[in-house]
Amino acid sequence: MREIIHLSLSAQANHLTTHYYNAQEQYFTYDHTVSPVDHDVNFFAGLGVDGRTETYSPRALLWDLRGGYGSLKKISALYETPEALTPSGAERVEQPRKAASDYVQALDQNAALPALSADKCRYWSDYCHVYFHPSSLLEVSNWDYDPVTAPKGVARGSGQDVEAGAAGATEHRKEFKGYEVGVAEHNNFEKTDNGGESVVETHFRRMLERCDHFGGINMAVDVDSAWGAFAAQVLAELRDDYVPKGTVAVWGLEDERPADRREYYAHIATLVELMPQATVYVPLVRPRAAALRAALPAAAGLDLSSPWAAGGLFNAVVETMTLPTRLRADHVSLDHIVAQVCGNSHRTIADSVVLGAGAAPLQLGWANNVDLPGPLRVGRRRPASEPHIFSRYGVVRAADAAEDVWLRYGDEAATVSGGGMAGYTSTGVLYPTPPSHPTLFEPATPVCAALGSSSLVRTNLLQMRDFVSRFVRSDDRELLKDQLETVAAEYEFGWSDGSDDDSD
Known part of the structure; x- marks a missing residue:
């Protein structure tokens, strides 16, 4: 335990x-x-x-x-x-x-x-x-x-x-x-x-x-x-x-x-x-x-x-x-x-x-x-194409046919074909629906949840850096920019230098 x-x-x-x-x-x-x-x-x-x-x-x-x-x-x-x-x-x-x-x-x-x-x-x-x-x-x-x-x-x-x-x-x-x-x-x-x-x-x-x-x-x-x-x-x-x-x-x-x-x-x-x-x-x-x-x-x-x-x-x-x-x-x-x-x-x-x-x-x-609303936007940052999925891992709750559920929702094929890692674990323990829970789906419905990391993180972090560069005037400005750039570098994929910039 x-x-x-x-x-x-x-x-x-x-x-x-x-x-x-x-x-x-x-x-x-x-x-x-x-x-x-x-x-x-x-x-x-x-x-x-x-x-x-x-x-x-x-x-x-x-x-x-x-x-x-x-x-x-x-x-x-x-x-x-x-x-x-x-x-x-x-x-x-x-x-x-x-x-x-x-x-x-x-x-x-x-x-x-x-x-x-x-x-x-x-x-x-x-x-x-x-x-x-x-x-x-x-x-x-x-x-x-x-x-x-x-x-x-x-x-x-x-x-x-x-x-x-x-x-x-x-x-x-x-x-x-x-x-x-x-x-x-x-x-x-x-x-x-x-x-x-x-x-x-x-x-x-x-x-x-x-x-x-x-x-x-x-x-x-x-x-x-x-x-x-x-x-x-x-x-x-x-x-x-x-x-x-x-x-x-x-x-x-x-x-x-x-x-x-x-x-x-x-x-x-x-x-x-x-x-x-x-x-x-x-x-x-x-x-x-x-x-x-x-x-x-x-x-x-x-x-x-x-x-x-x-x-x-x-x-x-x-x-x-x-x-x-x-x-x-x-x-x-x-x-x-x-x-x-x-x-x-x-x-x-x-x-x-x-x-x-x-x-x-x-x-x-x-x-x-x-x-972002216009007053907060500093140019536009968009991924050059569909975000690359570096990794994806999920949990499937299904009485049977767990692999079919994963293939339907987990999108493993697209992740792996792009060079990313994908995997899941499955269990027959279905999602509990206590009477206090809002209705999301019918009881006993197979459920799949998955988390992953994509190149979209880099786009968002660089957008934050651009905002800090333009609007922040405190002593923390340069430190914030450096920290955001350092983390964003982990999410580069392929030729991304400048490819996600699209100025207004």
Whole structure:
């Protein structure tokens, strides 16, 4: 067994993580049959506050802003009671909590579960099936979250009542965006919210000590907010103190395109910090409605602006690609999967993200990025031809005919004929569809997920370099340009010098 620790930063990422752990619950068996999945990879055993009740908690750390947990209580009956944490003679004062959703109430009462939709799942706690250990839930208290008025978060007292959603003065509204904001808030979080101690030391270390054979880290993060820089600081600490050579897969939830120069700069600076620390970086970008409709007809009406819907779609890739790490038979380590995705090379950005479960493969990586808005564009950069695929590795879930599924969605022939590496592993364990999951495809549908690295990375990185060269005037300008050029050089293929330049 090689245990994997999950790190989830932001409400967007926590929606994905909730779908992930709800799916894991579907593998549990309650009779004499043995599950094909080794649950200890994702969960650890313990005892409740009474010293007798056995608990089984996710190996996970989740960060969110104040208000982001919705109705979820950090202290549950399984672990500790509020009275146990209140000093004798002290009066306990609590803010009113949001009411639990109808779905959660039905779960608690073991009643029939109501159907879910985007408007009923504004918080990830509205449909969460599992109990997280209190030490897994970390709150950044200087910022408020509201799924409608502040989906990225705003500073407390910065001009708008996000709880009530009241229209207020927004000219001084400080949003949880920007690279510098993320770095500063990480440092502040260590000093205030975590009592002056490092989260890596007080929380991650305890998770690590519960592992017999540590197998790596899955990190999900909203890259296009201050969470991206916050996560980069967390990962830097982990690399320095605990996992200098361990496998770290970073799943970056990216917006379709930046809104302005400040956001694009923050995106670039975050990627530059994350890329050298991640063993593999996987960008997850929402597809356009037409692409979703063509690839997954059953999901045609899904509103991907909803974190619940987008999280379910992205989880189909994350849960499928990491399934072999949890199998009792035919186990495949996270190290091996990442090495195959990267083609055993220094190309650590898996820009090609494919989900196949319907009429056509669905692209969820950088292929979804549209042109930058005019004010951000510095000329045009286009690949001279179809991007070259350096490597592609997938996981096929099918009861039979796994090779046919792979050939349909994995496009191995085109990859290999172009000189790239391609391969897959297969399993008969089908994709779990808990009642909390949005409808993507019919149950028991064969599913294929594949990650790969292509020459499109070079085009995107050079576009970032051009932006930095023209618009960035800080002391970091030349360093950013050099770092982007160095990484881009790994993705050159054939005669590419200048061939992807197309000036306006």
